[in-house]
Amino acid sequence: MRVAFTLNGKAVEAEVEPRTLLVDLLRQTLLLSGTHVGCDTGQCGACTVHLDGRAVKSCLVLAVQADGRTVLTIEGVAAGEALHPLQEAFRDRHALQCGFCTPGMIMSGLDLVTHLDKADETAIREGLAGNLCRCTGYRPIIEAIAACIGEKG
């Protein structure tokens, strides 16, 4: 089947099987390997991307479900060489160690930065329930997202 959608601001088209997962289309066909696969069962959040502006797990979305819609991956977050403020905040606060969870954390974090009005720790923790990190203990990630929400207001 032919799918056509907007990916990181550009129109893309690809030929997929209906059973192809969005994450496999992104990584294997479109060669955007920044979106990670940690579990493939919807538990870890490493594969998080935005579909029409909301964070979703791309291992639980079919590529055909993205047809005609807008997808943002980690590769589309920075403006060229200039990091997004949330990426800056992650770097400044050491919110990553091995970095495996980081693309998913940034994509969920961006959803929270857009949709939370204030930097409430409980709401941020609850918002990250679908993202697992084996390294940081979460605190610096929460602080980075809180800082970014703070700057917004």
Place this chain on the structure above:
Amino acid sequence: MLPFSYVRPAHVAAAVAAHTQDGEPRYLAGGQSLLPALKLRLAQPSLLIDVARLPELSALRREGERLVVGAAVTHSALAACPHIPALAQLAGSIGDLQVRNMGSLGGALANADPASDHAAALLGLGAEIRTDRRVIAADDFFLGMFETALEPGELIIEIAFPLPNRAAYAKVRNPASGYPVVGIFVAEAADGIRVAVTGAASSPYRLSEFEMALAGDFSAAALEGLSVPAEDLNRDLHATHEYRAALIPVLAKRALNCGRKP
């Protein structure tokens, strides 16, 4: 996942017509229950009919003393809807952010997981389910584990929730899956007191004993001394049936005390 075909009809009539094809057609909404099942080969549909973007399934409106929610409305969208705060709070507590952004009310109800959060609200508010062919009362909808009154090919269009005088939901989550071990929805609903339980048995059910106790006095004190028998409740690696039985009155009181100082 084994191969299947995929269509995305533009209207309800075309979606329902597609479901009459030979083989094993299946509706697809957010895919948050169906795709995990397909990965595990628990289901092997020949055709997926994507209903997530059907315009007829996208309602979110007040209709007199009811809130009408389209089957394709996501848990996130419902969580942001102010008309029934207890329902919004419940929707905002399902799974995680990413699941709420994809998963839909209609998909959750059709799936009829014995621990579905939405099942408790449906029964607890006495909602009605409007399908492509009829209206089903909440009390007649759940028949058993993963089993509903929906006929083959019957498509949920929207759900009408009568606005309650007051309502609240309390649950204890399984820390790994996020699903409720037990969840209780209590409401002073349009048609009287309703107490609905999810997670405790093979399908959600109402607790008539608790409802009668609350009829004269809608407060936690009215439930003092009431208990539920454990025999028929679920037992699994997460909780024994005795533990679930113990949770039911505790959570019912917690819901009744919601918004008050402990």
